[in-house]
Structure formats: C-alpha cells, structure tokens
Amino acid sequence: MILITGGAGYVGAHANKLLNQNGYKTVVFDNLSTGHREFVKWGEFFPGDLADREQIRHCFHTYPIEAVMHFGGVAYVGESVTDPAKYYRNNVVNTLNLLDVMREFHVSTLIFSSSCVVYGIPEIIPIPENHPLRPINPYGRCKRTVEDILQDYEKAYGIRHVNLRYFNAAGADPDAEIGERHDPETHLIPLVLDAASGRKEDVKIFGTDYETADGTCIRDYIHVTDLAHAHLLALQYLTNGGSSDSFNLGNGNGFSVREVIETARRITGKDIKATPWERRDGDPPVLIGSAEKAMNTLHWKPRYHDLTTLIRTAWTWHKK
Numbered sequence: 001m002i003l004i005t006g007g008a009g010y011v012g013a014h015a016n017k018l019l020n021q022n023g024y025k026t027v028v029f030d031n032l033s034t035g036h037r038e039f040v041k042w043g044e045f046f047p048g049d050l051a052d053r054e055q056i057r058h059c060f061h062t063y064p065i066e067a068v069m070h071f072g073g074v075a076y077v078g079e080s081v082t083d084p085a086k087y088y089r090n091n092v093v094n095t096l097n098l099l100d101v102m103r104e105f106h107v108s109t110l111i112f113s114s115s116c117v118v119y120g121i122p123e124i125i126p127i128p129e130n131h132p133l134r135p136i137n138p139y140g141r142c143k144r145t146v147e148d149i150l151q152d153y154e155k156a157y158g159i160r161h162v163n164l165r166y167f168n169a170a171g172a173d174p175d176a177e178i179g180e181r182h183d184p185e186t187h188l189i190p191l192v193l194d195a196a197s198g199r200k201e202d203v204k205i206f207g208t209d210y211e212t213a214d215g216t217c218i219r220d221y222i223h224v225t226d227l228a229h230a231h232l233l234a235l236q237y238l239t240n241g242g243s244s245d246s247f248n249l250g251n252g253n254g255f256s257v258r259e260v261i262e263t264a265r266r267i268t269g270k271d272i273k274a275t276p277w278e279r280r281d282g283d284p285p286v287l288i289g290s291a292e293k294a295m296n297t298l299h300w301k302p303r304y305h306d307l308t309t310l311i312r313t314a315w316t317w318h319k320k
C-alpha cells in the first residue's frame with residue numbers, strides 16, 4: 001500500500017487517482033487544512049496531522065505501508081516570507097516526524113514533492129538539476145532543507161528517495177473529477193479563469209517591463225496529470241532498484257503571462273480583462289526547466305504539454 005500525505009490537495013489527489021487506476025492500493029493522510037475531502041475519491045482516507053507522530057504511527061499500524069509519496073505541507077511563497085515559522089514547522093519539522101515513523105516501521109522508499117524554487121534566480125535556462133540550489137525565500141529553503149535531510153537519511157538509514165522538482169503545476173484531471181482549488185488562490189491560470197467566469201473583475205499582470213518578448217514573466221507550465229505520472233514512474237524506478245536522485249518536471253518551454261491570458265480568451269470565448277500591475281517580489285523573469293533527465297531515466301513523457309490543453313482541462317473543471 002502507498003501512503004500519500006497531502007493526497008487531498010491539488011497534485012496529491014491527481015497522483016492518488018493515477019495510482020489507483022494503475023492497480024496500487026493507497027491511503028491518503030491529510031489534515032484537510034488546505035485539502036478537500038471530496039478530492040479523495042480513491043483509496044482509503046486517514047484524517048491526520050503530520051505534526052502528531054502518534055497519528056502517523058497509528059496510520060502505519062493500520063495499513064501495510066510499503067512506500068510514501070509526500071505532498072503534505074504549506075505552499076504559499078509570500079506567506080513563507082511573513083510567517084517562516086509556519087513553513088519550517090509544517091514543511092521541515094513535520095517531514096522529520098514522517099521520516100522517523102518510516103524508520104520505525106522499516107519503510108524506506110519516499111517520493112518527495114520538491115519544487116523549482118530550490119534553484120532561486122536561474123543562471124542557466126533551461127535549468128538542469130545540477131544548477132546551484134540558492135532559494136530566495138523560506139518556502140524554497142524548506143524544500144532544499146528536506147532534500148538535504150533526505151540525502152543524510154539515505155546515507156545513515158537507507159531511506160531511498162526521489163525529489164521531484166515541479167515547475168508550474170497547472171491544468172486539471174482530463175475527466176474533471178478533481179482540479180485546482182486553493183483558498184486564497186494566487187496562481188495565474190485559476191485567477192485568469194476566475195476573471196473569465198466573472199468571479200473576479202479582472203486579472204492583474206504582475207510586471208509588464210521584464211526583459212522578455214512581451215514584457216511579462218515566462219513560466220514552464222506542466223500538467224498536473226503529467227506530474228502524477230512522474231510520481232508513478234519514480235515509484236517504479238525506486239522499486240526496481242534505482243538510486244536516490246532529483247528530477248525536474250517541466251515541459252522545457254515557457255509561456256508568458258500575456259500568452260496565458262490570450263490562450264484563455266480563445267478557449268473560454270470570454271473577454272478577460274487584464275490590468276497591468278506592479279512586479280511581484282521575488283519573481284524571476286524566466287523559469288524554464290530541463291526535464292531531459294526525467295525523460296531519460298524515468299522514461300517520463302509529458303502528454304498534455306500544449307498550453308491549449310492545459311487551459312482547456314482547467315476551464316472544464318472550473319466550470320464544474
């Protein structure tokens with residue numbers, strides 16, 4: 001059985017669905033602080049908090065857990081700057097709780113949700129995995145710290161792991177059974193769709209004077225179901241004896257904020273109002289990842305890579 005922490009959240013829920021479709025048994029461990037109970041449509045649900053080691057132990061006692069996918073944590077870069085304690089506690093200390101219980105129960109396979117924020121301001125585009133890790137905010141430092149911890153835990157305790165460094169997760173389950181829902185929402189594509197459906201009056205463009213072709217930031221958007229696939233492949237890789245490693249998950253190409261808005265206008269048929277706004281602190285102009293390593297080693301092949309498909313699946317979910 002596979003334990004999925006944070007499996008009621010956006011990426012975790014998509015991974016949970018895919019694992020079940022591929023014959024795996026799963027248990028989702030989630031405190032529903034940001035996740036949604038109705039996203040856990042597959043496998044077992046174990047309500048619990050990673051802050052509480054006893055609850056984690058109880059879960060490991062109840063189910064025959066063989067491997068862990070760890071999505072649980074908090075994920076707002078801005079909030080991590082104003083409330084770093086919340087981030088170090090939830091994302092680092094609680095991960096230690098999980099790792100210690102894994103050790104107690106002799107579970108030594110872990111897939112960790114890392115992020116391209118570990119790189120900080122990129123020096124090379126597309127970013128390779130061996131790019132220096134110089135995160136520029138507490139959220140990124142938490143991710144890097146966990147990657148460091150995992151390296152030490154592998155050496156000392158044999159916890160084999162894969163760090164999956166996501167670029168911009170986007171889109172929704174092609175069957176529209178689950179999708180993206182954050183409160184508050186800060187991500188570009190759902191906010192653009194909020195403006196399309198009239199839930200919001202407009203979408204702000206954070207910075208129009210970047211040194212990019214149209215002056216707006218460029219990001220590497222990767223479909224959430226493709227991310228889910230990478231988790232499944234990473235699990236199979238470790239199960240087949242693969243060694244611990246880190247992999248970027250992106251498409252290797254980027255789209256600007258204006259391109260996202262233009263594509264959303266075309267797909268939704270709505271006249272989405274876009275208002276130029278000031279830059280958001282800490283936004284690098286361009287973030288694009290090289291995912292060749294994941295393609296070569298994990299045999300990962302993103303399927304939903306064009307922006308139209310990404311936004312169309314998000315829109316179908318959004319309308320629901």
Ligand code: UDP
Pocket residue numbers: 168186187188189191203204205206207217218219257280283
């Ligand atoms: N963005 C924007 N308006 C918004 C939200 C985001 O212009 O209301 C921009 C943001 O500055 C970044 C890109 O859209 O360049 C993607 O931002 P998002 O928050 O979705 O993901 P991030 O890149 O921060 O992980």
